[in-house]
Amino acid sequence: MGRLSVTLCGVGLDNPVIPASGTFGYGYEFAELYDINVLGTFSFKGTTLEERFGNPTPRIAEAPAGMLNSVGLQNPGVEKVISEELPKLRKCFHKPVMANVSGFSLEDYARTCALLDREEQVGWLEVNVSCPNVHGSGMSFGTDPAAAASVVRAVKAAAKKPVIVKLTPNVTDIVSVAKACEDAGADGLSLINTILAMRIDLRTRKPVLANTMGGLSGPAVFPVALRMVYQTARAVKIPVVGMGGVSSAADVLEMLMAGARAVEIGAANLTDPYACKRIIEALPGEMDKYGIGTLAELTGG
């Protein structure tokens, strides 16, 4: 066990740094830049049952210390991910990868997870419950404890790998959603997804995003994310992966101190393609500063 190693749902990680879904593609853009095996693991682009183009452009806007996106889950669909992306990834990444899954119905989630569950490369299923339920109210599954729990039960029945439920911060009480997921059998939780936000272009007097609204991420959301990780980690027994605005080794330590077992890093990869590598390299020095011997000391394992 190295100084940086942690365990996530029974699977060991060399370090707790995990590029977040949607900011790292399927890995190989970054593999051209550095050896991505230095990562703990990474969460690949949100994958759905069918191919999706996503929302119209513009899909990106800037914010003070952050960005908005309304990409809308563009991905080639689970079958192509398995037949094309995973074989390419196998050549440059030799660790278990986190498979991020989205769906618009319980059946979507279950079928997509069942297919990815069979792939040897997949170590964890990260189930993004921030998507709207097209058969239900149209509200996101993750904003209602009962709906989130129903996704967890559907996925747990379809898959054997550890299921990490990715929670949306766009709720009044994230703890009640977290507990409902734990009770429904989730093996872990990850949070936060992006915060619903909007920008208007003064020149055109119209929203910058074609979709009007999008999700805010980046350093701007860090204290909000930290607070939610803290509240959630205290309320559940399953491991919590913290994310939202993490952009330095110090931020990683802060997230772990708030109760996270591991940390995902999103928007920082987009503005500094070497962000995760740099953060991993800076971690030991940062730990020395605060007299932290091993990360397991902070995370409890």
Add this chain to the structure above:
Amino acid sequence: MLQSLFEIRENEPVARDVWRMTLAGDTAAITAPGQFVNVRLEGRFLRRPISVCDWREGELTIIYKVLGAGTAEMTGFPAGKTLDLLTGLGNGFDPSEGGDAPILIGGGVGVPPLYGLAKRLLALGKKPRAVLGFNTAAEVFYAGEFRALGCPAVLATADGSLGVRGFVTDALPEDYSYFFTCGPEAMLKAVYRKTKTSGQLSFERRMGCGFGACMGCSCKTVTGFKRICREGPVLRKEEIVWDD
């Protein structure tokens, strides 16, 4: 793609609200005209994508228009200041295609990448001509630089203050073997409709990363989804699908 530091050599206005910046640094990642760099600005989260106007070993030039706060701030950067750039982004134009007499059609700050392209077309022994469109005479730049290369340049201004009154499509010659174009999307669409030959069009999109990681810049084409920052910004005429 390469992330590296560049030092500003020169930063001067070339027309109203249009500035040219020359930067010294490692240009090894730049392989084609029409590629772009993504410029990090202190205190602003997203990088600013700007086309490479011209480059040689150890030096590159960009030409930027003051649009919002970021580009306004850039006009204050002194020589000697260092900037963090991602270089070698995008596919760029392929100058080897399209016969001996291509036409280069540029609008506003779509003109700069065509300058680097003109140089490379001339080096291939081709005879490019340019049609450059601007709003008004005060915003015109680089017509002289194109001519100095040996590439004839016709001007069009929307208000008629210089050259042909109207748009680039009003100033196109009859005979050309191919076209290369860069400019606002409305202009690209007009060029697409007006031109009779095949060609290459360079697009703009709001970008999250500029190197293919975020899917922020996608578009539909006849051969599937493409990322403007990676499989673009240059698309072939035949593959374009307009949004509306």
